[in-house]
Amino acid sequence: MSGPPEPVWLVAANVVLWRRYGELGQEMRPGTKAYRGGAKVYVVGTYPGTGHQQLTTVGHGRHTGHWITIDTGTRHLHTFRAQLVYSPAVLERCAGAGCATRQEAEELAALLERVAGEERHAHHGAPHPDGCRCHACLPVTPG
Incomplete structure (x- = not known):
């Protein structure tokens, strides 16, 4: 019987509370179909050929x-x-994915943060609706 799995450096992120949806992004939806808004997820795979537009994530399902x-x-x-990450459930699902060092994970996290911001800005070509609650429009509170 082996002991607990070795911890792995992964990139963690949170699901946006609200996302733009529909024609020209004029509707709002909470979170995503699979995750609640604000849910913590771990990135266990990226698709470099697509410009990192899609990521494989592990997290607690919405339903x-x-x-x-x-x-x-x-x-x-x-x-x-x-x-x-020490969680056996996450480590089981990441199947050898992850970064070898903290620095590699931090570099990937910085890249993904930049790509996510660019994707949110470029996805809907229309201006934000009045009273928009998307991630870009919500006020950021320090702390």
Whole structure:
């Protein structure tokens, strides 16, 4: 019988509270179809050929609360950060993914944060609706 799995450096992020949806992004939806807004997810795979527009993530599912692994649009995530993960459920699902060092995870997190911001800005070509609550429009509170 082996002991607990070795911790791995992964990139963690949060799901946006609200996202623009529909024609020209004039409607608002909370979170994503798979994740609640604000849910913490771990990035276990990227698709470099697509400009990092899609990421494979592990997190608690919106409807069941069970751990799920699903591809998620980068624009639906924010606050990317490096995190040393000890959770056996996450480690089981990441199947050898992850960064070798904290520095690699921090560099990937910075890249994904930049890409996510660009994707949110470029995805809908129309101006934001009045009273928009998307990630870009919500006031940022320090702390």
